[in-house]
Amino acid sequence: MRVELVWWEGCPSHPEALRQLHEVLADEGLDPEIVELREVVSDEQAERERFLGSPTILVDGRDVAPADGQPVGLACRVYRLRDGRPSPTPDRDDVRDAIRSAL
């Protein structure tokens, strides 16, 4: 399984997302160190990679959350938690479901 966390330094939420991702992986009996970190550094790179904002978590290349109209670019990504609240990080259950689906 390939797990990537794609981030941009202008948004402070990637450390929290990484911590959450490590916890979910450990809960599932997987090695948290499998997470690959990839930084997006320019508008051009964001456009080329269709980067939907920081942080974005990909499991075997698939986003753990729906795009929900999120624009491509260097920005903090807006997630919706399962109770509808906006959040700078994905719902933990969405991350868990994406990992379980890839097992």
Add this chain to the structure above:
Amino acid sequence: MSLRVGDEAPPFELPATDGSRRGPDGVTVVVFTCNHCPYALAWHDRILDAARDHESARFLAICPNDAERYPADSFDAMRERVERDGGWPLPYLHDESQEVARAFGARTTPDVFVLDADRRVRYRGAPDGDHSDPAQGAVWLREALDAVLAGERPARPETEPVGCSIKWRR
């Protein structure tokens, strides 16, 4: 360089989504915020509730972001958001030139400044300590504002603003 607690904030007047122009008047809470940032969105309802609960203070929400790079923060998008919400209890101002944000030294959305009636900064920082916990209820902002309205100095005058960086023009 940011305004520090005790500094006098500059006077300003900015256009609001309702067509008026607004600025500080009396005890004023200035919240730099925007449409596209998840931190600003997460704290939004708490800030609106604080405004509803403090009618004796003036609340101003200001969007300072570069709308060319972030169209979700354009003046049109600001107007549409307020209309979609059925109105806000505070005006939503557009700082197109970013001069007000620069004068305050705003760093993030949100970034909260509580000014006394002499426009001196009496609180600067986050609304409360956890964007992910609605139960916090913008308590840092509320405590500071209650103190200023009572003619006192806030016990916690400064906290670290947390959120998305201000999107400055290039």
